[in-house]
Amino acid sequence: MNPLTLLAQLGRMVLVTLAEVGRASIFAWSAITHIFRPPYYPRELAISLLQIGWLSLPVVGMTAIFTGGALALQIYSGGARFDAEAVVPQIVAIGIVRELGPVLVGLMIAARVTSSIAAEIATMKVTEQIDALVTLSTNPMQYLVAPRVLAALITVPLLVGIGDIIGIAGGYTVSVQSLGFNSATYLKNTVDFLEPLDIISSLVKGTVFGGISAVMGCYFGMNSGRGAQGVGRATKGSVEAAAVLILAANFLLTGVFFSV
Amino acid sequence: MIQLENVQKAFGNNRVLRGMTLEIKSGTSMVIIGGSGTGKSVALKCILGLIQPDSGKILVDGKDASTGDRDAFLAKFGMLFQGGALFDSLPVWQNVAFRLLRGSLKRPQAEAREIAIEKLRRVGLKAEVADLFPAELSGGMQKRVGLARAIAADPEIIFFDEPTTGLDPIMAGVINELIREIVVEMGATAMTITHDMTSVRAIADNIAMLHDGVIQWTGPVSKMDDSGDPYLDQFINGRAEGPIEAVR
Ligand SMILES: Nc1ncnc2c1ncn2[C@@H]1O[C@H](COP(=O)(O)OP(=O)(O)OP(=O)(O)O)[C@@H](O)[C@H]1O
Ligand SMILES: [Mg+2]
Numbered sequence: 001m002n003p004l005t006l007l008a009q010l011g012r013m014v015l016v017t018l019a020e021v022g023r024a025s026i027f028a029w030s031a032i033t034h035i036f037r038p039p040y041y042p043r044e045l046a047i048s049l050l051q052i053g054w055l056s057l058p059v060v061g062m063t064a065i066f067t068g069g070a071l072a073l074q075i076y077s078g079g080a081r082f083d084a085e086a087v088v089p090q091i092v093a094i095g096i097v098r099e100l101g102p103v104l105v106g107l108m109i110a111a112r113v114t115s116s117i118a119a120e121i122a123t124m125k126v127t128e129q130i131d132a133l134v135t136l137s138t139n140p141m142q143y144l145v146a147p148r149v150l151a152a153l154i155t156v157p158l159l160v161g162i163g164d165i166i167g168i169a170g171g172y173t174v175s176v177q178s179l180g181f182n183s184a185t186y187l188k189n190t191v192d193f194l195e196p197l198d199i200i201s202s203l204v205k206g207t208v209f210g211g212i213s214a215v216m217g218c219y220f221g222m223n224s225g226r227g228a229q230g231v232g233r234a235t236k237g238s239v240e241a242a243a244v245l246i247l248a249a250n251f252l253l254t255g256v257f258f259s260v
Numbered sequence: 261m262i263q264l265e266n267v268q269k270a271f272g273n274n275r276v277l278r279g280m281t282l283e284i285k286s287g288t289s290m291v292i293i294g295g296s297g298t299g300k301s302v303a304l305k306c307i308l309g310l311i312q313p314d315s316g317k318i319l320v321d322g323k324d325a326s327t328g329d330r331d332a333f334l335a336k337f338g339m340l341f342q343g344g345a346l347f348d349s350l351p352v353w354q355n356v357a358f359r360l361l362r363g364s365l366k367r368p369q370a371e372a373r374e375i376a377i378e379k380l381r382r383v384g385l386k387a388e389v390a391d392l393f394p395a396e397l398s399g400g401m402q403k404r405v406g407l408a409r410a411i412a413a414d415p416e417i418i419f420f421d422e423p424t425t426g427l428d429p430i431m432a433g434v435i436n437e438l439i440r441e442i443v444v445e446m447g448a449t450a451m452t453i454t455h456d457m458t459s460v461r462a463i464a465d466n467i468a469m470l471h472d473g474v475i476q477w478t479g480p481v482s483k484m485d486d487s488g489d490p491y492l493d494q495f496i497n498g499r500a501e502g503p504i505e506a507v508r
Binding site for chain 2: 039041124127128129131132133134135136137138
């Protein structure tokens with residue numbers, strides 16, 4: 001193939017991607033500004049809080065408890081190679097609170113919430129329900145998007161906080177039950193070791209990841225193509241985008257919080 | 261009054277509207293006919309601003325539809341979508357009363373529900389339907405709920421996209437009468453898309469035929485049968501032979 005056509009294709013791909021990023025950013029900004037603009041829809045917000053927050057608790061809890069337990073086992077056996085088994089409580093606390101808690105909760109939210117938002121809104125778009133909303137003098141950004149984004153911004157950091165606690169509890173249970181740690185020492189080591197910044201970073205990550213999850217679900221849903229295929233594409237695209245953005249944002253935020 | 265002047269709209273290479281010009285006087289009932297896929301639904305959506313036309317002018321009561329206060333503009337309209345477009349997360353009565361439960365037309369919930377049930381009755385649905393969800397209804401029932409929603413806030417201008425498609429003949433008759441009533445008694449302006457010739461004769465003051473992206477013929481319904489227009493003749497008599505190709 002002519003190297004120039006290859007270059008042109010590459011250039012086109014970059015441009016298309018950049019244009020998409022631009023559109024998504026404008027959408028995200030618009031979504032956030034619509035949260036503060038009346039009319040407000042408290043009923044929609046309540047439903048979203050329930051859907052995104054409360055109903056995500058089981059999956060978040062499961063993810064956290066198993067991860068915390070596995071982490072304790074890994075650190076114990078890995079630490080044994082250089083006689084450092086005793087650091088399990090500290091490493092579990094740091095690992096869960098700073099990194100695994102927010103990232104895993106974020107990814108589970110992307111899987112559970114982003115996909116369902118995207119599929120629901122895309123179906124509404126395909127069946128002209130979004131057009132119907134507009135003709136009924138209701139702004140879809142206010143009625144559909146803003147409550148979901150706000151609910152995610154509120155509940156996902158809480159879910160991350162709960163996930164952190166459950167994850168540490170998982171590590172604690174495994175350590176005390178089968179690795180022979182003393183319960184009181186384990187807890188004391190965890191509490192003494194964690195610093196406020198660890199916890200703040202965890203919750204900030206949760207807020208950002210929650211925002212990414214909801215915005216991506218809404219963005220792909222609102223821009224869905226036609227038909228069942230359009231809904232499928234929107235759903236897939238939204239989860240991919242949310243997951244990648246969460247991991248990228250995690251990297252950036254970790255740098256911001258802990259690189260100095 | 262609604263005026264379309266040389267409205268054009270293309271989707272990629274598909275030139276749907278190619279200079280549509282049409283005038284609908286206030287308080288009259290206009291019926292748009294035309295082959296499947298000629299852009300009738302697109303034309304309605306252009307007037308409502310759901311689709312941005314590429315060029316041309318759309319005036320509602322002399323004012324440009326694309327500028328000015330969108331909320332005030334849309335508050336004048338009711339629209340029945342071809343596919344119903346009911347909100348499947350809300351029960352039937354909340355669909356019908358959607359406008360009355362929020363925004364500038366908000367009323368107490370009990371009153372909104374009463375109005376919804378009254379409108380449901382007018383489209384031939386019993387009060388029991390009110391608490392069902394749209395997915396629990398048949399296609400024809402969904403269509404009628406969509407109709408009830410379109411007329412719920414007593415709009416000045418109502419668009420009906422195929423109101424009788426999928427209904428039994430008796431129910432179609434009920435709906436035709438309802439549309440006529442809304443125009444005659446409430447003085448609303450109606451724009452109806454339909455393929456049903458009985459319906460055309462029952463509800464139209466004027467008809468317009470859309471073909472190849474332009475209005476091929478328009479005039480009062482009384483002149484429809486001796487228009488002398490070969491396209492219109494072929495269409496209203498449902499003939500396979502004629503100037504309109506069967507494969508499009
Ligand atoms: N959002 C859209 N994107 C791309 N093409 C569209 C869109 N909406 C409509 N079209 C195209 O415009 C053309 C006209 O569609 P429209 O729905 O207005 O037809 P119609 O006259 O209402 O037909 P029918 O009587 O079957 O309902 C079709 O070719 C359709 O594929
Ligand atoms: Mg149509």
